[in-house]
Amino acid sequence: MARILLVDDDLQIRDMLKxxxxxxxxxxxxxxxxxxxxxxxxxxxxxxxxxxIVMPEKEGIETIMELRSLDPLVKIIAISGGGRINPDDYxxxxxxxxxxxxxxxxxxRQELRQAIEDLLATEKTV
Amino acid sequence: xxxxxxxxxxxxxxxxxxxxxxALLKGADSEKASAAVVDAxxxxxxxxxxxxxxxxxxxxxxxxxxxRVAPDLIDHLLSLPEQEPLVxxxxxxxxVDRNWADALGAAAADFRAAGLQRVHIVPALLEGNLExxxxxxxxxxxxxxPDHASLARHAARLFGHLNxxxxxxxxxxxxxxxxxxxxxxxxxVLFVVDAQARVLxxxxxxxxxxxxxxxxxxxxxxxxxxxxRGTDSGPVDEGSARTLNxxxxxxxxxxxxxxxxxxKEIRWNDRPAFLLxxxxxxxxxxxxKERERLFTAIEQTADAVxxxxxxGSIQYxxxxxxxxxxxxxxxxxxxxxxxxxxxTHNRSFYRAMxxxxxxxxxxxxxxxxxxxxxxxxxxxxxxSPVRDNxxxxxxxxxxxxxxxxxxxxxxxxxxxxxxxxIGTLAGGIAHDFNNILYxxxxxxxxxxxxxPDDHPARQPLTEIVKAGDRGAILVNKMLAFGRRQEGNxxxxxxxxxxxxxxxxxxxxxxxxxxxxxxxxxxxAHALVDETQIHQVILNLFNNAAHAMAGHGVCTLRLExxxxxxxxxxxxxGLPPGPYHVLTFEDDGAGMAGDVMVRIFEPYxxxxxxxxxxxxxxxxxxxxxxxxxxxxxxxxxxxxxxxxTIMLPxxxxxxxxxxxxxxxxxxxxxxxxxxxxxxxxMIVDVVARGLRKSGFKVESFLDGVQALEHFRRDPCAxxxxxxxxxxxxxxxxxLATQISSMRPDLPIVLSTGYSVTAEENDLRSAxxxxxxxxxxxxxxxxxxxxxxxxxxxx
Numbered sequence: 001m002a003r004i005l006l007v008d009d010d011l012q013i014r015d016m017l018k019x020x021x022x023x024x025x026x027x028x029x030x031x032x033x034x035x036x037x038x039x040x041x042x043x044x045x046x047x048x049x050x051x052x053i054v055m056p057e058k059e060g061i062e063t064i065m066e067l068r069s070l071d072p073l074v075k076i077i078a079i080s081g082g083g084r085i086n087p088d089d090y091x092x093x094x095x096x097x098x099x100x101x102x103x104x105x106x107x108x109r110q111e112l113r114q115a116i117e118d119l120l121a122t123e124k125t126v
Numbered sequence: 127x128x129x130x131x132x133x134x135x136x137x138x139x140x141x142x143x144x145x146x147x148x149a150l151l152k153g154a155d156s157e158k159a160s161a162a163v164v165d166a167x168x169x170x171x172x173x174x175x176x177x178x179x180x181x182x183x184x185x186x187x188x189x190x191x192x193x194r195v196a197p198d199l200i201d202h203l204l205s206l207p208e209q210e211p212l213v214x215x216x217x218x219x220x221x222v223d224r225n226w227a228d229a230l231g232a233a234a235a236d237f238r239a240a241g242l243q244r245v246h247i248v249p250a251l252l253e254g255n256l257e258x259x260x261x262x263x264x265x266x267x268x269x270x271x272p273d274h275a276s277l278a279r280h281a282a283r284l285f286g287h288l289n290x291x292x293x294x295x296x297x298x299x300x301x302x303x304x305x306x307x308x309x310x311x312x313x314x315v316l317f318v319v320d321a322q323a324r325v326l327x328x329x330x331x332x333x334x335x336x337x338x339x340x341x342x343x344x345x346x347x348x349x350x351x352x353x354x355r356g357t358d359s360g361p362v363d364e365g366s367a368r369t370l371n372x373x374x375x376x377x378x379x380x381x382x383x384x385x386x387x388x389x390k391e392i393r394w395n396d397r398p399a400f401l402l403x404x405x406x407x408x409x410x411x412x413x414x415k416e417r418e419r420l421f422t423a424i425e426q427t428a429d430a431v432x433x434x435x436x437x438g439s440i441q442y443x444x445x446x447x448x449x450x451x452x453x454x455x456x457x458x459x460x461x462x463x464x465x466x467x468x469x470t471h472n473r474s475f476y477r478a479m480x481x482x483x484x485x486x487x488x489x490x491x492x493x494x495x496x497x498x499x500x501x502x503x504x505x506x507x508x509x510s511p512v513r514d515n516x517x518x519x520x521x522x523x524x525x526x527x528x529x530x531x532x533x534x535x536x537x538x539x540x541x542x543x544x545x546x547x548i549g550t551l552a553g554g555i556a557h558d559f560n561n562i563l564y565x566x567x568x569x570x571x572x573x574x575x576x577x578p579d580d581h582p583a584r585q586p587l588t589e590i591v592k593a594g595d596r597g598a599i600l601v602n603k604m605l606a607f608g609r610r611q612e613g614n615x616x617x618x619x620x621x622x623x624x625x626x627x628x629x630x631x632x633x634x635x636x637x638x639x640x641x642x643x644x645x646x647x648x649x650a651h652a653l654v655d656e657t658q659i660h661q662v663i664l665n666l667f668n669n670a671a672h673a674m675a676g677h678g679v680c681t682l683r684l685e686x687x688x689x690x691x692x693x694x695x696x697x698x699g700l701p702p703g704p705y706h707v708l709t710f711e712d713d714g715a716g717m718a719g720d721v722m723v724r725i726f727e728p729y730x731x732x733x734x735x736x737x738x739x740x741x742x743x744x745x746x747x748x749x750x751x752x753x754x755x756x757x758x759x760x761x762x763x764x765x766x767x768x769x770t771i772m773l774p775x776x777x778x779x780x781x782x783x784x785x786x787x788x789x790x791x792x793x794x795x796x797x798x799x800x801x802x803x804x805x806x807m808i809v810d811v812v813a814r815g816l817r818k819s820g821f822k823v824e825s826f827l828d829g830v831q832a833l834e835h836f837r838r839d840p841c842a843x844x845x846x847x848x849x850x851x852x853x854x855x856x857x858x859x860l861a862t863q864i865s866s867m868r869p870d871l872p873i874v875l876s877t878g879y880s881v882t883a884e885e886n887d888l889r890s891a892x893x894x895x896x897x898x899x900x901x902x903x904x905x906x907x908x909x910x911x912x913x914x915x916x917x918x919x
Contacts, residue, residue, distance in 0.1 A: 010561045010565070012561070012562075012565035013561055013564055013565055013568075015565075016564070016565050016568035016569050016572065017568065019569075019572055020568055020571070020572060023572070023575065065866070068866045069866055072859070072862040072863065072866060072891075073862070081556065081557040081558070081559075081560035081561050081564075097866075097869045098862075098865065098866075098869070098889070098890040098891065098892060099890075100889065100890050104560070105560040105561060105563065105564040106560065106563045106564035106566075106567045106568070106594060106598050107564065109568070109571055
């Protein structure tokens with residue numbers, strides 16, 4: 001149903017999530033880190049980005065900011081594995097930067113489906 | 127000739143005797159005396175040779191004088207006094223006469239050879255001692271006439287007396303000289319004084335006898351000392367250790383030297399007198415002062431000082447020691463330091479200490495000791511051996527300091543370091559751990575998708591998912607525990623927070639457990655993170671439920687209290703002031719002391735492995751500490767447990783829950799607002815209205831221009847108010863652009879058209895508020911005021 005860009009530095013996560021999303025009918029492309037994410041994102045060719053927050057090379061927040069500047073209307077779901085700083089802090093930050101859905105790992109599959117459905121369904125009309 | 131003897135001899139003897147007496151009584155020395163004796167006896171008719179022997183100091187007779195004695199006989203006379211049997215006979219007082227040849231022994235032949243037929247020697251014994259002897263010899267046969275013998279005897283006796291006197295006089299002089307040597311030679315200054323304090327003799331630069339003046343002229347204060355003799359001469363004042371018998375002596379040069387005076391009663395010239403012995407104590411006073419100073423230092427130092435002899439018997443302790451250990455100096459002296467043993471250290475510890483110091487090395491270390499009242503305390507001690515001049519260890523000195531507080535702080539610090547380390551560790555692995563869990567769970571779920579419902583693998587896969595979920599909870603707990611965050615704290619009344627926790631718990635509350643709430647009516651405000659307080663109450667409840675094994679009463683009580691300056695809590699580090707005290711009491715199994723001290727330790731639990739993680743109370747502890755509060759626990763086995771949590775009271779402010787929108791407060795604007803609208807009239811009205819309320823306003827008719835201006839200085843504004851429908855760029859688009867530069871900037875979107883966009887959409891564009899046109903300026907101003915000065919606490 002949608003073209004999703006999946007950004008996470010963990011290979012197992014990417015494999016597992018890719019499989020999960022593909023089974024739901026989505027087309028998934030991957031990026032290992034923020035730099036690749038920005039490289040592989042082309043507005044119009046990607047419907048949704050799912051990204052980890054704490055990554056090497058480019059932190060997830062920075063990635064989000066860059067994606068936003070490429071495409072202000074980009075739809076982003078941020079997930080976090082926790083870390084030295086409170087994952088809630090990270091996700092709070094993400095929310096401020098316009099990320100509407102944030103999850104902590106391990107993510108409930110149903111909740112993720114719901115979020116994707118939600119984001120894809122919205123149109124902007126004023 | 128023989129007949130001549132008899133007739134004129136008596137007269138002659140008398141005359142001789144008189145002459146001899148006269149000569150000797152004139153006070154002649156023994157030389158003149160012996161000469162007089164020889165002269166007198168030599169005049170005796172018929173007497174040819176005369177000699178005199180006199181006693182010397184060593185008791186031997188010596189030849190004093192001779193008259194008409196042949197030279198070769200003189201040798202005999204010199205040596206005869208040492209020969210027996212002559213000396214033996216003379217010492218008995220017998221006269222040598224008829225048996226003279228036997229008495230003289232070998233010398234007799236020479237006497238005969240010299241023509242002497244008879245010898246008469248008469249000894250003089252005084253007090254039983256042979257003092258002198260007079261010898262006569264003549265050539266005629268026949269005995270000495272009695273008168274002659276009588277004269278000789280008299281002469282011997284007289285001479286003996288004189289000799290003895292002289293000898294004794296010489297001896298006396300010797301003794302006097304000896305005494306004078308001592309008198310002059312000793313360091314001490316001596317005064318011999320009479321009862322009127324007149325100096326009779328002194329060695330103090332003066333001649334030794336005669337009336338030398340008043341004692342006080344040489345020894346000021348001497349008369350006073352003399353008068354006070356025999357009374358207690360202990361110290362007059364503690365500070366200087368001066369005794370009654372201390373005074374000052376005037377030296378030759380006029381200086382005054384401090385002396386100590388001893389008074390002895392003596393006889394001087396056979397009359398009662400006093401001997402004053404003055405010892406120079408100037409050096410001693412200096413040494414004493416220094417000792418005094420050192421002693422004061424040791425007495426007053428805050429470190430405890432203990433001195434033992436080489437066997438360990440305590441000889442001295444200072445006041446700081448008593449303060450530290452509770453034992454007074456009297457109690458400690460004579461005992462052994464083992465009275466302080468706490469039982470904490472084993473025997474080898476003390477053995478090692480003793481062998482170190484006995485070897486002559488210093489020992490430094492910490493130990494736990496026991497006070498007199500039984501209380502244990504930590505001390506750091508340095509024990510050093512003390513040697514005498516020959517290098518032998520005679521004492522040990524120990525300097526100790528109470529470090530109980532420091533140790534406690536150290537332990538606390540170490541504990542918190544441990545906790546921090548765990549937190550850091552948790553944080554470190556949590557990220558990867560969560561990834562692992564996610565991979566596990568996700569794949570398990572995928573696998574479950576692939577198999578029919580009745581597939582046997584479904585069961586184990588479900589278990590995998592369950593395990594993964596448990597893992598996730600565990601990681602969260604660990605993270606929650608290790609976090610040092612501020613959290614989302616607000617000033618809230620505790621009562622509603624507690625009640626909400628109760629509501630949350632009510633679902634899992636078994637009917638056999640009764641929960642009693644005792645909350646005051648007056649709202650108890652504190653700065654808290656609501657979620658964390660829920661967590662605390664839930665954890666305590668879980669703990670209580672476990673202790674009560676599902677049956678019993680749990681009481682939650684809230685009270686307000688003031689913690690004063692000198693309370694145990696303040697000493698434990700809690701600031702004084704008003705606190706809300708939450709007590710959580712259960713009537714469950716209770717805990718023993720050894721469990722209770724570890725109850726807040728992470729992973730410490732008395733539960734079985736699948737009943738709990740041991741992190742519940744540890745996270746409670748962490749939360750309370752982060753809230754700048756204090757938690758303590760009291761428990762007795764079989765008598766239940768009470769947790770007491772103290773949270774600092776916060777000044778109540780308008781609770782953020784009740785929306786301030788209802789309040790029509792005067793708006794004091796102090797914010798910078800960007801207003802964007804393509805209609806001039808609206809811009810004017812809005813800008814004017816907002817400026818009136820005190821805001822700074824910059825307005826733009828063109829969104830693109832506004833965006834450019836914003837780009838140049840994104841920090842110049844606190845709020846953006848923008849219309850939606852504009853040429854060139856919509857409000858929505860503008861907002862998105864602006865919020866990508868400043869995601870935290872509140873953007874208010876106003877529009878005349880109905881909005882079909884979802885709230886989430888707006889938010890993702892950075893729009894925080896939405897207003898319908900026409901705008902009411904008052905409302906707008908109030909909104910701006912709210913935005914610029916949020917009433918968040």
